[in-house]
Amino acid sequence: MAYRLLFRNYHFKEVETKWQQLWRNNPIQKRNGEKFYCLSMFPYPSGNLHIGHVRVYAISEAIALFEHLKGKNVLHPMGWDAFGLPAENAAKEKNIEPHLWTFQNIFQMRKQMDSLGLRFDWDREVWTCMPDYYRWTQWLFLLLFKKGLAYKTEGYLNWDPIDQTVLANEQVDENGRAWRSGALVERKPMRQWYFKITEYADELLKGLDKLQWPDYVKEMQRGWIGKTKGFAINFAIKETDENLSAFTTNIEGILGTTFILVSPEHPILAKMNLNEEEKKFLETIRKKPETTRKIGTQIIVISSHKAIHPVTNEEIPIAIAEYVLMTQGTGCKMGIPGHDDKDLKAVTGSPIDVKKVFDKDKLINCGEFTGLSISEAIPRLKEILKSKDAISPKACYNLRDWLVSRQRYWGVPIPMINCIIHGHVPNYRLPVMLPQKGDDLVEWRTERCPYCGTPGGKEIDTLDTFVDSSWYYLRYADPGNDFDIFDREKAKKWLPVDLYIGGSEHAIMHLLYARFIHKVLRDEGYLACDEPFSNLLTQGLVLGKTYKKDGKYITAEEATNLEGVEITHEKMSKSKKNGINPLEIIEEWGADVLRLAILFSAPSESQIEWDGGLLKTMKKWLGNIWNIVEGELAENDEEDYSKWLNGVTRSFENKKLHVVIARLMEHTETVKTKPTKQNLKILLIILHPFAPHFTAEAYTKIFNKDITNEKWPIEALTIKKKH
Known part of the structure; x- marks a missing residue:
């Protein structure tokens, strides 16, 4: 036999190839039960699956x-997050166009997914x-x-x-x-395009309370x-009609305020x-990264303007401070050097009072507040400030x-035209197609x-x-729609996603952005639910055994001949020489053994130290089951397995997949002791x-039926004594 034996009389390559060919043209049939939208985050097509992909898709x-076995109507789609920098950079290195590189990788990864036996709803596949x-x-x-x-x-x-x-700030x-x-x-x-996600800040915050997501x-x-x-406490700028609004959580701090600080990006500076x-200080500070500015203490006092203290009516300096950011508060804060270490350091050596x-x-x-407690002073301060509308x-x-x-180049063209008369004009002739090559941008623009017909130019920037x-999760509900982004009734049928599975690295950017866009479309009447993803499962990383010699990463082969090698488990990557090719494991052990091993290794949310x-262990276990399949089987036994079935079902519902596998391994011993068709069917x-x-394969051999058309055995296969 040309195929490697996994165990006696079971040739995994032959069996897995057979079923993968059958599944390719025969997707899992939808059922009439309640809907269940199960979604794993779609991948960037890098060219090869890694062991982390295997874990998330196996889950x-x-x-x-x-x-599906419980009778639900399951949606389980897959697609490709196909634009972006990595493809463009890789294509440049290989001297080909990004679309050719991307298409090649998608075909390769789709083939690899098939080799794992993954049965996504490929008829709903999307390529971004x-x-x-x-x-x-x-x-x-254009809607936004x-x-x-x-x-x-x-x-x-x-x-x-x-x-x-x-x-974006989130990408630093x-x-x-x-x-x-x-x-x-x-x-x-630079002049750039923004989405006003801040308009939904409060709703994005409140909506988190309703979500079944990890805390x-x-x-x-x-x-x-x-x-x-x-x-917000307002400080009038002397001899102008302008005010500076300083944000504070402690009103009493105004009594120690001896100057006002503004961010280098504050719009008031354009009026001064x-x-x-x-000006030189301003430009120098603006070029610094925010992370550097946060720990700095440089300021410069503006010579031409003073602020009026709203309680004492005294004139106080206005200073530009590197550590005041427009991304925090109002971009303006009260300077309290007597009680703020950073403010104190900033004014040291200057004439500003402490x-x-x-x-x-x-x-x-x-003054009049001397001797009062803070709690006594706050109501009086509020009265004074309110009387001055400050x-x-x-x-x-x-x-x-x-x-x-x-x-x-390799991204979605922003559909706008820049007109010298009308400014930014929407381009409604969609799609605004990418030029065939990145070098064609001048003519394409x-x-x-x-x-007005004035010669202008397309926006040459592309979208993040x-x-x-x-x-993308919305398009899966109606992927072939040429007339609308999706049909509203179809979206109402499937949304929200019942379970979303992916890495915790997307906890802020992707999940926050998706929630924002979802709420915008809801407000336009396209969606009937408030949130895109009801439940979230964040799978842990798969760590590979890593070898270091004198601080440098080496391969496992190199490590075998060396002494003093440091061995750790780290996130798999090419640079660390610790990657595991799942296709090599499939070639030697089969897809089922790999899927079982990775799901049994640890709880889904935990890291795995893969070795x-x-x-x-999984090979031996399947071998034991196959021996039962090929042995003598009675029709029934007299045991009631309902308690065991309820426990396994609860574990599955709680996503404790490693526990379910452990219970199945225990049940295998029961089946070996009582080899009946009934308890083998359950298994x-x-x-x-x-x-x-x-x-x-086993189910067809014993029962001559397609196992995917069966029902979960919680009720149908509970053994009841009838005689």
């Missing part, structure tokens, strides 16, 4: 098949780089523009010097490095949105007569509008204004790929979501 299909998809991404942009939620403005932005594009880490390239981010003045993911989103309740030294007004809970050195309640958010422009992925040791049906090829 996804196991749950989808479980719900195809015009029939991205015309609706462009339509979505019409609603005033898409706008273009100038500002100092995060610039990735390696990938040569701007980045706490060390000031770009999320993809790892380059230190620079700050550059840490919800906390990450709460922290990123960052709502803080406080007060700054001298050359002040005034101490707090001695524990008592006030000192503050205070109002205010909530501030850390969340800032979503920067969506990207200076790259030429376009006349639809209003997170725009593509912010709505392949469980492959032998095979419950095992099917984990080892589909093996169970399909």
Whole structure:
């Protein structure tokens, strides 16, 4: 026999090839029960599946098949997040066009998914780089523009010097490095397109309470949105009609305020007569990354203007401070050097007063308030400030509008025309197609204004790929629609997604953006639900055994001949030389053994330190079951398995897949002791979501039926004594 034997009389390559060919043209039939939308995050087509892909898709299909066997009408689609920088950069290195590189990778990864026996609803497949998809991404942009939620403005932005594009704040880490390239981010003045996600900040925050998501993911989103309740206190600018609004959570701090600080990006500065030294300081600070500015203490006092203290009526200095950010509060804060270490350091050596007004809970050195407790002073301060219309309640958010422009070719063209007379004009001739090649942009850009015919130009920036992925789950409900983004009744049938499965690295950007777009479409009447994803399962990373010698990563083969090698488990990557090719495992052990091993290794949310040791265990277990299949089987036994079935079902419903497998391994021993068709049937049906090829083959052999048409045995297969 040409095929490797997994165990006696079972040739896994032959069996898996057979069933994969059958499944390719015969998708799982929909049932008439309640809907269950099971979705795993669609991948970027890099060319090869890695072991992390195997884990998320094995989880996804196991749950989808479980719900199908329970009689639900399951939607389990797949597609490709096909635009973006990696494809463009890789294509440049290989001297081919990005679309050719992307298409090649999709075909390769689809073939690999088939080799795992994954049965997605391929008739609903979407590619974000195809015009029939991205015309609706462009339509979505125009909808936001019409609603005033898409706008273009100038500002100092995060610039990735390696990938040569701007980045949203969410795409810069706490060390000031770009999320993809790892380059230190620079700050550059540019005009860019934004989505006004801040309009939905409060609803995005409140909506988290209704979601069945991991607590840490919800906390990450709460922290990123960052709502803080406080007060806006107005300081009049002397001899002008302008005010500076400083945000504070502590009204009493105004008694120690001796100067006002504004962000270098504050719009008030455009109305001030700054001298050359002040302008130079401003430009220098604006170019610094925010992460650097947060720890700085440089300020410069504006020479031409003073503010009026709303309580004492004294004139106080206005200073530009590097550590005051427009992304926090109002971009203006009260300077309290007597009680704020950073403010104190900033004014050291300057003529700005340092005034101490707090001695524990008592006030000192503050006129009529001296001797009062803080709690006694606050109502009186509020009265004074209200009498001067200088205070109002205010909530501030850390969340800032979503920067969506990207200076790259391989992305969705922004459907706008720049007219010298009418400004930014929507281009409704969708799809606005990408030029055939990135070098064709000059000729491609030429376009006349639809209003006046003036020669203008198409917008040459493309959209952030997170725009593509912010709505793909909606297109799965109606992927062939040429007349609308999707049919509203079909969306109502399937939405929200009942279970969304993916990595925790998307806790902020993708999940937050998808929630925003979902709410916009809801407000337009396209959706009947408030949230896109009811439940979220964040699978843990698969870590590979990693070898280091003298601080350098080496291969496992190199490590065998060396002494003093450091062995750890780290996230798999090419640079760490610890990647595991799942296709090699499939070749040696089969897809079912791999899927079982990876699902049994740990709870779905936990990390796995992969070493392949469980492959032998899963092989041996399946071998034991196959021996039962080929042995003598009685029709029934007299046992009642309902309690065991209820426990297994609850474990499955709670997504404790490793527990279900453990219970099945225990039940195998029962079946070996009492080899009946009845308890073998229970075993095979419950095992099917984990080892589909093996169970399909065994079930056909014993019962001559398609196992996917069977029902979950919680009721149908409970043994009852009738005699």
